[in-house]
Amino acid sequence: MRSLQERFEKSKRYKASEEELLAFYEKMLLIRRFEEKAGQLYGLGLIGGFCHLYIGQEAVAVGLQSALEEGKDSVITGYRDHGHMLAYGIDPKVIMAELTGRAAGISRGKGGSMHMFSTEHAFYGGHGIVGAQVPLGAGLAFAHQYNEDGGLCMAYFGDGAANQGQVYETFNMAALWNLPIVFIVENNQYAMGTSVKRSSAETEFYRRGTAFRIPGMDVNGMDVLEVHQAARVAVEHVRGGNGPVLMELNTYRYRGHSMSDPAKYRTREEVQGVREKSDPIEMAKAELIKAGIDEDKLKEIDKDIRAVVAEAADFAENSPELEPHELYTDVLVENY
Amino acid sequence: MAIELKMPALSPTMEEGTLAKWLVKEGDEVSAGDVLAEIETDKATMEFESIDEGVVGKILVAEGSENVQVGTVIAILAGEGEDVSDASPVASPEPAAGEEATAPAESAPAAAEKPTAKERPADPEIPAGTNMATLTVREALRDAMAEEMRLDERVFVMGEEVAEYQGAYKVTQGLLEEFGPKRVIDTPITEYGFAGIGTGAAMGGLRPIVEFMTFNFAMQAIDHIINSAAKTNYMSGGQMRCPVVFRGPNGAASRVAAQHSQNYASWYAHVPGLVVIAPYDSSDAKGLLKAAIRSEDPVIFLENELIYGNSFEVAQLDDHVLPIGKARIMREGADVTIVSYSIGVKFALEAAEELAGEGIDAEVIDLRTLRPLDTATVLESLAKTNRLVVAEEGWPTCSIASEIIALCMEEGFDHLDAPVLRVCNEDVPLPYAANLEKMALIDAPRIVAAAKKVCYKD
Numbered sequence: 001m002r003s004l005q006e007r008f009e010k011s012k013r014y015k016a017s018e019e020e021l022l023a024f025y026e027k028m029l030l031i032r033r034f035e036e037k038a039g040q041l042y043g044l045g046l047i048g049g050f051c052h053l054y055i056g057q058e059a060v061a062v063g064l065q066s067a068l069e070e071g072k073d074s075v076i077t078g079y080r081d082h083g084h085m086l087a088y089g090i091d092p093k094v095i096m097a098e099l100t101g102r103a104a105g106i107s108r109g110k111g112g113s114m115h116m117f118s119t120e121h122a123f124y125g126g127h128g129i130v131g132a133q134v135p136l137g138a139g140l141a142f143a144h145q146y147n148e149d150g151g152l153c154m155a156y157f158g159d160g161a162a163n164q165g166q167v168y169e170t171f172n173m174a175a176l177w178n179l180p181i182v183f184i185v186e187n188n189q190y191a192m193g194t195s196v197k198r199s200s201a202e203t204e205f206y207r208r209g210t211a212f213r214i215p216g217m218d219v220n221g222m223d224v225l226e227v228h229q230a231a232r233v234a235v236e237h238v239r240g241g242n243g244p245v246l247m248e249l250n251t252y253r254y255r256g257h258s259m260s261d262p263a264k265y266r267t268r269e270e271v272q273g274v275r276e277k278s279d280p281i282e283m284a285k286a287e288l289i290k291a292g293i294d295e296d297k298l299k300e301i302d303k304d305i306r307a308v309v310a311e312a313a314d315f316a317e318n319s320p321e322l323e324p325h326e327l328y329t330d331v332l333v334e335n336y
Numbered sequence: 337m338a339i340e341l342k343m344p345a346l347s348p349t350m351e352e353g354t355l356a357k358w359l360v361k362e363g364d365e366v367s368a369g370d371v372l373a374e375i376e377t378d379k380a381t382m383e384f385e386s387i388d389e390g391v392v393g394k395i396l397v398a399e400g401s402e403n404v405q406v407g408t409v410i411a412i413l414a415g416e417g418e419d420v421s422d423a424s425p426v427a428s429p430e431p432a433a434g435e436e437a438t439a440p441a442e443s444a445p446a447a448a449e450k451p452t453a454k455e456r457p458a459d460p461e462i463p464a465g466t467n468m469a470t471l472t473v474r475e476a477l478r479d480a481m482a483e484e485m486r487l488d489e490r491v492f493v494m495g496e497e498v499a500e501y502q503g504a505y506k507v508t509q510g511l512l513e514e515f516g517p518k519r520v521i522d523t524p525i526t527e528y529g530f531a532g533i534g535t536g537a538a539m540g541g542l543r544p545i546v547e548f549m550t551f552n553f554a555m556q557a558i559d560h561i562i563n564s565a566a567k568t569n570y571m572s573g574g575q576m577r578c579p580v581v582f583r584g585p586n587g588a589a590s591r592v593a594a595q596h597s598q599n600y601a602s603w604y605a606h607v608p609g610l611v612v613i614a615p616y617d618s619s620d621a622k623g624l625l626k627a628a629i630r631s632e633d634p635v636i637f638l639e640n641e642l643i644y645g646n647s648f649e650v651a652q653l654d655d656h657v658l659p660i661g662k663a664r665i666m667r668e669g670a671d672v673t674i675v676s677y678s679i680g681v682k683f684a685l686e687a688a689e690e691l692a693g694e695g696i697d698a699e700v701i702d703l704r705t706l707r708p709l710d711t712a713t714v715l716e717s718l719a720k721t722n723r724l725v726v727a728e729e730g731w732p733t734c735s736i737a738s739e740i741i742a743l744c745m746e747e748g749f750d751h752l753d754a755p756v757l758r759v760c761n762e763d764v765p766l767p768y769a770a771n772l773e774k775m776a777l778i779d780a781p782r783i784v785a786a787a788k789k790v791c792y793k794d
C-alpha cells in the first residue's frame with residue numbers, strides 16, 4: 001500500500017526543463033487570472049448562481065493533468081471545474097461565455113459554472129452533486145478498459161466529498177475490477193465551512209483506500225513539480241494495468257467556497273499565511289528566476305495572459321444570448 | 337378419519353395445473369413425505385408429497401387431467417380400516433350441471449370500507465388584540481425549531497453546516513448557541529448516511545429534524561425516506577413510529593442550473609406513509625413546522641430559498657401551531673379558483689390582483705399540505721367558481737397540478753364550466769442562461785392568461 005509513496009519519495013520533485021516549468025507557470029497563471037476575472041464579472045452581475053473559484057489550487061490540476069494525454073485520458077470533477085478545463089487546454093473564451101450564460105458557451109449556456117463538458121478534450125464535467133463524479137469516473141475508466149484504448153481516468157473530488165458512501169462503493173469495484181483510474185482528493189482543508197477535522201474520522205485521505213488495497217499517495221498540492229512527479233508515478237502504475245491509485249493533494253482555497261461565503265470559519269491570518277508561504281505560482285516564479293530566467297520575460301507572460309483573459313471576458317459579455325427555442329432543445333437526443 | 341388431498345398451489349401465483357402422473361394407486365399405504373403425484377404448472381413440474389399417513393382410498397382426478405383448479409380434491413386418504421371407495425368430493429369447485437354456479441366465498445375479495453378523510457380543524461382563531469410581528473420566513477422557521485426544542489428535549493437538528501456555519505441558508509441561525517452541539521449537529525456530506533441515522537433515531541424515540549442543504553441532495557437519501565421512514569409504521573403494524581422531519585429548500589433558486597433546481601413535491605406526495613408540507617408565508621411556515629415536529633409521522637417539509645427573506649405577519653401566540661392537511665384561502669373570489677402552494681402562491685396572488693383590474697374576481701387557495709390533500713376546500717371553491725387553474729413551480733407531468741385536475745374530474749365534474757388548466761414550468765431541465773431560465777419558470781402573467789382562458793375572456 002505504500003509502494004508508490006516510497007517510489008515517489010525517492011525523488012519527490014520533477015526535474016523540469018526551463019521550458020516545462022515555464023509551461024506550468026503559464027497555465028497556473030492563466031487559471032489565476034481567469035478566476036480573478038470571473039470573480040469580477042460575478043460582482044457585476046454578469047455571472048449568476050453558484051460560482052466556485054479555483055484560486056490557490058492551481059498547481060493541482062496543472063501538475064496532474066500535464067502527466068496525462070489530453071484528449072485520450074479522461075478527466076472528471078465536481079462543480080469547481082474551471083481550472084481543470086483550462087489545464088486541459090480548453091479555450092478560455094467558451095468557458096467564460098458559459099459563465100455568462102451565452103449561446104457560445106461550452107455548454108451552450110445551459111450548464112453554467114458547475115456544468116461544463118468537453119468530450120473533445122475528454123473532459124467529462126462539471127458535476128453539482130457532491131461525490132457523484134467518483135462512480136461516474138470509474139465508469140469512464142471501465143470504458144477505457146473495455147475498449148482497450150490505453151486511456152485512464154482521473155477523477156477529482158473534495159475532502160468533503162470523500163465522506164460520501166458512493167466513494168467507497170466505487171473504491172471497491174475499481175479495485176475489484178482493476179480499473180484504470182486515479183482518484184484525486186483535492187484536500188483544500190474545508191468543505192464549505194466545515195474543516196476536515198470536523199467532518200472526518202480519518203483525515204489522512206490517502207489512507208482511505210487501504211481497505212480496498214488501493215495504494216495511496218500523500219502529495220503537497222502547492223508545489224507543481226511535486227504534484228507532477230507524483231502524477232507520473234501514479235499514471236505509470238495505472239497504465240501498467242495495476243489498478244487504481246488514490247492520491248491526496250494537500251492544497252488550499254483562498255477565496256470563499258462560492259461567491260456567497262461569509263468565511264467566518266477561518267481567520268484572515270490563516271489565509272494570508274498560506275498565500276505568503278506556499279503560493280504555487282509564486283513558488284514556480286521563484287524557481288524560474290533562480291534558473292536564470294529574465295524577469296522581463298515573466299512580465300511579458302503576465303501581460304499576455306491578462307490580454308487572453310480580457311479577450312475572453314469581452315467575448316463572454318458581448319456574445320449573444322440563446323435563441324428562445326433553445327429552451328426546448330437538448331432534452332432528448334431523438335424524436336419520438 | 338378420511339383426509340381430502342387437494343390440488344396444491346406450488347407457487348404464490350399458481351391458480352391451476354395439470355395432474356401429470358399419479359405415483360401411487362388406490363390401496364397403497366403411504367407415509368408422510370412420500371411422493372404422491374407429479375403436478376405440472378406453466379413454470380415447472382413439481383412433486384406432491386403426502387403430509388399424512390394412511391391408505392390411498394380413492395383417486396378422484398385421473399392422471400393427465402389439465403386445468404385442475406387449486407383446492408380441488410384429487411384423492412382421499414383413508415385412515416386405518418376405513419372404506420372410502422364411494423367417496424366423492426365434498427365441495428367440487430367444478431359445479432355439476434344444472435346447479436347454480438356460485439363463486440366460492442373465499443375467492444371474493446373482502447370489501448373494505450375506505451376510511452373517509454376526517455373533518456380537519458380550521459386554523460385556530462387568533463384572539464383579538466394579539467400582537468402581530470413581522471418575520472421573515474427564515475426567522476419563522478428558526479423560531480419554530482427553537483420553540484419546539486425548548487419544549488421537548490427529544491428534538492434535535494442535524495445536517496450539513498447547520499451548527500457552526502449557522503445554516504447554509506441561515507435557517508438554523510443561533511440554534512447552536514442556544515442548544516449546544518449535542519442538539520445541533522454538523523454532519524459530513526453524507527446524505528444517505530445521516531438521513532438513515534435520523535430515521536433510526538426517530539425509530540428510537542427521538543424527534544430529529546434533518547435538514548437537507550437543499551432537497552436536490554435528498555436524492556442521495558431518498559431510499560431511507562421512502563423505504564425506511566415512510567413504510568415502517570405500516571410494515572410493523574403500527575408499532576414502529578418514525579417521527580422525523582426532513583426539511584430544506586426545494587424548487588428553483590436562482591441561476592443554479594438543472595441539478596440544483598427541482599421541485600420534489602409530487603415525488604414525495606406520491607408516497608403513502610409520508611406527510612408533505614410546503615408552506616408559503618411566515619405564519620404557515622412557523623405553525624406548520626411546529627405541527628410537523630410534533631407529528632408522529634415522517635414529514636417532508638419543503639421550503640423555498642427565494643421566499644426565505646420575504647416578510648409576513650405572524651401572530652405572537654405562546655403556541656402558534658396550525659393543522660396539517662388543511663388548505664388556506666388566501667383571497668376570496670367568485671369567478672375563478674387559482675390553486676397553488678409554496679412560491680406559486682406569490683405568483684397566484686399577483687395574478688389575482690391583475691385579474692381584479694380586469695374585472696375577474698379570483699379566489700386563491702394555498703394547499704399548504706400536499707399529502708394529505710385538503711380536497712374539500714378545493715372542491716368547495718370549485719363548486720362556487722366553476723373554473724379552476726393550478727399554478728405550480730415545477731414540471732407539469734405527474735405533478736401536484738395533475739393530481740388536482742384528477743380530483744376535479746373525479747369529484748367535481750358537475751361543477752366544471754371549463755377544463756381545468758395547469759400553469760407549470762416548462763418541461764425541460766432548468767437552463768442556466770438567464771433568458772432561458774426566465775422563460776422556463778412560471779410567473780403571474782402566465783397564470784393571468786390561463787385564468788382568462790377558463791373564463792373565456794381571452
Ligand SMILES: Cc1ncc(C[n+]2csc(CCOP(=O)(O)OP(=O)(O)O)c2C)c(N)n1
Pocket residue numbers: 080128129130131157158159160161162186188190191192257496525527549553556
Ligand atoms: C450531495 C450534495 N450535498 C451537498 C451539496 C452542497 N455542497 C456543494 S459543495 C459542498 C462542499 C464540498 O466540499 P469539498 O468536497 O471539500 O469540495 P470543495 O468545495 O472544497 O472543492 C457542499 C456541501 C451538494 N452539492 N451535493
Ligand SMILES: [Mg+2]
Pocket residue numbers: 158159160186187188189190191192
Ligand atoms: Mg474541500
